[in-house]
Every structure is written in structure tokens, then in C-alpha cells.
Amino acid sequence: xxxxxxxxxxxxxxxxxxxxxxxxxxxxxxxxxxxxxxxxxxxxxxxxxxxxxxxxxxxxxxxxxxxxxxxxxxxxxxxxxxxxxxxxxxxxxxxxxxxxxxxxxxxxxxxxxxxxxxxxxxxxxxxxxxxxxxxxxxxxxxxxxxxxxxxxxxxxxxxxxxxxxxxxxxxxxxxxxxxxxxxxxxxxxxxxxxxxxxxxxxxxxxxxxxxxxxxxxxxxxxxxxxxxxxxxxxxxxxxxxxxxxxxxxxxxxxxxxxxxxxxxxxxxxxxxxxxxxxxxxxxxxxxxxxxxxxxxxxxxxxxxxxxxxxxxxxxxxxxxxxxxxxxxxxxxxxxxxxxx
Numbered sequence: 001x002x003x004x005x006x007x008x009x010x011x012x013x014x015x016x017x018x019x020x021x022x023x024x025x026x027x028x029x030x031x032x033x034x035x036x037x038x039x040x041x042x043x044x045x046x047x048x049x050x051x052x053x054x055x056x057x058x059x060x061x062x063x064x065x066x067x068x069x070x071x072x073x074x075x076x077x078x079x080x081x082x083x084x085x086x087x088x089x090x091x092x093x094x095x096x097x098x099x100x101x102x103x104x105x106x107x108x109x110x111x112x113x114x115x116x117x118x119x120x121x122x123x124x125x126x127x128x129x130x131x132x133x134x135x136x137x138x139x140x141x142x143x144x145x146x147x148x149x150x151x152x153x154x155x156x157x158x159x160x161x162x163x164x165x166x167x168x169x170x171x172x173x174x175x176x177x178x179x180x181x182x183x184x185x186x187x188x189x190x191x192x193x194x195x196x197x198x199x200x201x202x203x204x205x206x207x208x209x210x211x212x213x214x215x216x217x218x219x220x221x222x223x224x225x226x227x228x229x230x231x232x233x234x235x236x237x238x239x240x241x242x243x244x245x246x247x248x249x250x251x252x253x254x255x256x257x258x259x260x261x262x263x264x265x266x267x268x269x270x271x272x273x274x275x276x277x278x279x280x281x282x283x284x285x286x287x288x289x290x291x292x293x294x295x296x297x298x299x300x301x302x303x304x305x306x307x308x309x310x311x312x313x314x315x316x317x318x319x320x321x322x323x324x325x326x327x328x329x330x331x332x333x334x335x336x337x338x339x340x
Contacts, residue, residue: 018322025318026078030071033311040307044087078315084308088301093312096297102187103173104286104293107213108278114217115224115278116271122221123228127236128255138225145222153215154288161211169208171290178204212289216282220274227270231263268331272324279320 041058042049062070077084083093126138162170169175173189182189182196190209193202235241236259244254283295290296294313301309 018326021322022319025315026075027071029311029314029318030074033307034067034070036305036307040087040305083312086301086309087306088304088309093309096309097294097312097316099187100292100297101294103189103291104279104282104295106188106190107209107216107282107286107291107293108275110209110213111216111220111278112271112275114214115220115274118217119221119224120228120267123225124232124255124260126225126229127232128251130233138229142222142225145218150215150219151284151288154212154285157211157215158288168211169204173208173291174201174204212285212291216278216285220278224270224274228263228267231266232259235259235262265332269328272328276321276324279317
């Protein structure tokens with residue numbers, strides 16, 4: 001009974017922390033939105049609207065009320081699922097985001113698979129070969145991935161692999177010829193094309209996904225490689241590793257079964273945070289590749305001052321990171337029984 005009570009108190013404390021964090025995020029998002037120089041009324045009525053029209057829209061948006069009252073009205077609307085209407089599209093903001101989010105999730109998911117698939121083995125390889133040429137080579141490759149601007153590598157990659165070599169697709173999620181041939185059921189083009197049984201659309205989508213996902217994956221792999229190397233170096237210096245080697249275990253068993261097993265919990269957080277960064281930080285790569293996702297939606301609305309859309313996007317980014325942290329806690333309990 002005591003252990004159950006402790007577990008219940010732990011979950012209650014975690015839920016309370018999440019609630020307070022979300023409330024703080026809502027407050028921060030709202031007041032930053034109010035301090036932005038963009039005029040939402042002018043974005044709606046246009047530059048040539050009369051003063052009377054401007055004042056009417058100003059009052060209809062509730063901007064004539066005190067800021068604290070505006071915040072509580074905004075909080076009420078958010079809690080009821082009302083995030084406002086987008087000035088640019090005229091549709092509810094949440095509907096717009098649900099439409100563009102699958103494209104970003106599809107891109108970020110393949111990118112994190114590439115990033116973790118490269119970063120974790122390279123980090124372990126570099127740690128095992130510390131201060132040798134293999135370690136230096138991995139660190140140089142990681143440095144390039146971390147330091148090169150993603151928009152620059154995106155443009156160079158388009159010129160080389162698409163324009164000159166023709167190995168991959170160009171901008172967009174598929175060739176222009178295939179647009180509209182597959183019904184949008186889930187929003188995930190790969191899944192929708194498979195459900196429709198149209199393999200031509202599927203392979204066109206894969207062909208367009210390879211390059212931006214690889215570039216994002218390479219960028220995230222640089223961070224994952226460095227952190228994996230650091231974690232492994234710490235474990236390889238522990239006494240239990242020396243004991244395992246003395247007992248006659250092979251190098252592979254010592255590294256992967258013992259040392260790597262003890263950094264899985266740390267890697268969960270690293271990969272989760274990297275995935276969150278890809279979801280909200282793919283703005284530049286989506287712009288370069290004309291990828292109709294969340295990042296491009298946020299950028300286009302920020303340019304015209306559509307604050308309903310911008311504030312909702314910022315809020316969703318915060319919710320994504322909170323959700324990923326919560327998922328990390330759940331995975332902690334799976335990988336490390338001591339935390340249960």
C-alpha cells in the first residue's frame with residue numbers, strides 16, 4: 001500500500017508539474033504575441049480600410065479590453081479547443097496545423113531514424129577507438145554536420161544530387177504529375193499511397209523524402225554521435241568494464257552488452273530531444289525543399305503577422321517537448337527497473 005501511495009503521489013506531482021508548465025507556456029506565448037510589432041487588425045482589414053472598419057475589428061477581437069482580461073479569454077478559448085482563425089487561410093488554426101503536421105512528422109521520423117542509426121554506432125565506435133585516427137575521423141564528420149548551415153547544405157545537395165546527378169527528387173513531397181491522384185486519409189503520403197495501392201506515388205514520395213530526411217538526419221546524428229561518445233567514454237572507464245575484460249569477455253560483449261546497456265536511458269533523452277528539435281526546427285529545410293509542413297506554415301504566417309497561427313504553433317512546440325519528456329520518463333521505467 002505504501003509503495004502504491006508513493007507511486008500515486010509521484011504521478012500526481014508529475015501531472016501537476018505538467019499543468020503548471022503548460023500554464024506558464026500559455027502565458028509566455030500570449031504576452032509575447034501581444035508584444036509583437038505585427039498588427040493583427042491591419043492584417044485582417046488591409047492597409048486601405050477606413051478608421052471605422054479598423055475600430056470595429058479591433059473591438060471584435062477584444063483588443064480594447066485590459067491585457068489580463070484578454071489572457072483569460074484566450075485561456076478559456078484554448079481550454080475549449082478554440083485556437084482562433086487563421087488570417088491567411090480563413091480556416092481554424094488547429095485545422096490548418098492538423099493538415100500540415102503529418103508532412104513534418106513524416107520528414108522528422110525518417111530523419112531521426114537516420115540520425116540515431118548513424119549517430120549511436122559512430123559514437124560507440126569513436127569511444128572504443130579514443131584518440132586514434134578513427135576517433136578523429138568521426139569527430140571531424142560530426143563537426144561538419146553540426147557546423148554547416150542546413151539551408152546551405154540543402155541548396156548544395158539539390159544542385160548536386162537532383163539537378164546534376166538526378167539521383168533523387170527535387171522540391172515538394174512528390175512529382176507534380178502525381179499531385180491529387182491519392183486521397184488524403186491520414187495526411188502521411190507514404191501511408192496514403194500504400195492504402196490506395198498506388199506504388200508510383202509511393203516511390204515518388206520516397207524519392208522526394210530521401211534528400212531532406214538525410215540532411216536532417218546527418219545534422220541530428222552529429223549531436224547524437226558526440227553525446228553517445230561522451231556517455232560511452234564515461235562507462236568504459238568504470239571498474240566493471242575492466243572486470244568484464246579480465247573475466248575473458250570479448251570486446252564486443254563488453255562494449256555492447258555491458259557499457260552500452262548502461263547508457264540506454266541517457267540515449268532515450270538525447271534521441272527524444274533530437275526528435276523534438278526536428279519537429280519544430282525543420283523550418284529552413286522545409287523552406288529550401290518547398291516541403292508543405294509545420295515549419296513552412298509557421299514561417300509564412302509569421303511573415304504576415306498572423307498571430308493566432310503563430311501563437312498556436314509555439315504552443316504546440318512546447319506541448320511536443322513536454323510530451324517527449326513524459327515519454328522519456330515512461331521509457332526510463334522500461335529500461336531501468338530502479339526507477340519503477
